[in-house]
Amino acid sequence: MPSTRDLTRRIRSVKGTQQITKAMKMVAAAKLRRAQTAVTNARPFADTLSKVLASVASRTEESHPLLERRDCAKTWLVVVTSDKGLCGSFNANLLRQVGRDLRAGRWSNVEVVAIGRKGSDFFRRREWTIVHQERDTMNKVSPADGPRLGGMFMKAFIDGRVDEVWLAYNKFVSVIRQQITLEQLLPIEPPEADTDATETTTDYLYEPDAAGLLAELLPRYVETQVQRVLYDSAAAEQAARMTSMEAATKNAGEMIDALTMLYNRTRQAAITKELIEIVSGAQALGD
Amino acid sequence: MADRLHLEIVTPSRRVVEAEVDEVRLPGALGEMGVLPGHIPLLTSLAAGPLTYFAGSQVTRYAVRGGFAEVLPDRVTVLAAVAEAPADIDLDAARGRLQAAQEKLKSATAEDLDELTTEVRLAETEIEVAGGGAH
Numbered sequence: 553m554p555s556t557r558d559l560t561r562r563i564r565s566v567k568g569t570q571q572i573t574k575a576m577k578m579v580a581a582a583k584l585r586r587a588q589t590a591v592t593n594a595r596p597f598a599d600t601l602s603k604v605l606a607s608v609a610s611r612t613e614e615s616h617p618l619l620e621r622r623d624c625a626k627t628w629l630v631v632v633t634s635d636k637g638l639c640g641s642f643n644a645n646l647l648r649q650v651g652r653d654l655r656a657g658r659w660s661n662v663e664v665v666a667i668g669r670k671g672s673d674f675f676r677r678r679e680w681t682i683v684h685q686e687r688d689t690m691n692k693v694s695p696a697d698g699p700r701l702g703g704m705f706m707k708a709f710i711d712g713r714v715d716e717v718w719l720a721y722n723k724f725v726s727v728i729r730q731q732i733t734l735e736q737l738l739p740i741e742p743p744e745a746d747t748d749a750t751e752t753t754t755d756y757l758y759e760p761d762a763a764g765l766l767a768e769l770l771p772r773y774v775e776t777q778v779q780r781v782l783y784d785s786a787a788a789e790q791a792a793r794m795t796s797m798e799a800a801t802k803n804a805g806e807m808i809d810a811l812t813m814l815y816n817r818t819r820q821a822a823i824t825k826e827l828i829e830i831v832s833g834a835q836a837l838g839d
Numbered sequence: 840m841a842d843r844l845h846l847e848i849v850t851p852s853r854r855v856v857e858a859e860v861d862e863v864r865l866p867g868a869l870g871e872m873g874v875l876p877g878h879i880p881l882l883t884s885l886a887a888g889p890l891t892y893f894a895g896s897q898v899t900r901y902a903v904r905g906g907f908a909e910v911l912p913d914r915v916t917v918l919a920a921v922a923e924a925p926a927d928i929d930l931d932a933a934r935g936r937l938q939a940a941q942e943k944l945k946s947a948t949a950e951d952l953d954e955l956t957t958e959v960r961l962a963e964t965e966i967e968v969a970g971g972g973a974h
Contacts, residue, residue, distance in 0.1 A: 600847075
């Protein structure tokens with residue numbers, strides 16, 4: 553049986569850990585709120601853009617380099633993970649899924665773009681080539697990151713260095729749920745026009761012309777997509793961290809309860825033992 | 840027919856304006872255009888320039904750059920990379936950028952030309968919108 557002193561020490565240490573996990577949970581909750589605001593604020597732009605693009609794409613025969621489908625010689629897989637750990641199975645789940653897809657030979661010739669430190673660490677130790685990595689982006693996603701990364705992908709695509717670009721990331725569904733999502737970024741699959749909505753059936757006048765508009769819309773669309781994915785992943789990360797830190801705090805509480813119980817019992821046993829010793833000592837003297 | 844327009848200006852980071860207005864003037868790619876309620880559906884790309892809208896007797900101006908406008912009979916949606924209200928514009932910074940861009944323009948190569956002209960126009964617009972007067 554452990555001594556009472558060992559037990560008090562352990563209880564104190566677990567309490568310290570609990571305080572830390574609790575603080576981390578609070579911080580994650582605050583960051584989550586901010587990340588969610590970013591997601592919500594970015595939505596009107598992205599939605600309207602998809603709608604407009606769907607409308608233009610469905611009504612024009614114009615082609616554009618970004619729409620061009622080529623025989624897939626080389627693929628880039630962009631894996632968006634977090635920079636920091638302690639967010640439960642957030643990164644592990646995504647990387648396991650991606651690793652499975654890669655091993656199954658889903659893409660014939662694939663290179664990895666690792667956004668986030670965790671993913672980059674993962675792929676460094678494995679057989680796949682990393683073409684580009686970002687180890688300090690996901691800590692603080694800025695509105696300039698989407699255009700920057702999107703621009704990089706588009707340039708590589710148009711230069712013919714890559715024939716397809718895919719995105720793998722955690723989609724923010726709700727605070728307790730993240731969904732692993734795999735999407736094709738390039739070549740662009742124009743979003744489906746919503747046939748129910750009346751405005752998509754409107755025939756627009758185009759200014760300057762459909763081709764010119766398309767040439768401006770498509771790059772913006774790619775940038776917005778990348779930005780959306782980054783925001784989504786950042787929000788999902790904070791949500792995952794919050795949930796796992798909450799669980800950790802709860803576990804620490806349970807552990808403290810169990811240890812306190814054990815401590816009390818040990819203490820009582822020690823007292824009882826001493827009493828017995830005294831009593832039997834007194835009796836031995838009296839006899 | 841609708842007698843007012845529902846105007847929305849959104850940028851990638853937020854929705855800047857949502858208002859019922861009487862008239863909107865946009866810096867279209869092919870020149871400035873005015874939109875009144877009942878306009879035929881139109882999609883246009885936007886140049887850098889001032890966007891003005893009228894609601895009653897109230898006139899509001901914004902400096903916008905890079906984007907599109909979707910015009911419907913009762914609705915105008917503007918997707919802009921940048922949309923700034925006069926209050927948000929730092930006049931001195933805009934003047935500084937204007938000067939810097941004009942300097943660079945003197946020694947610009949053909950490929951930078953577009954970007955620099957846009958920069959000059961945006962800075963000019965910002966100064967104009969913010970009420971900086973002649974430059």
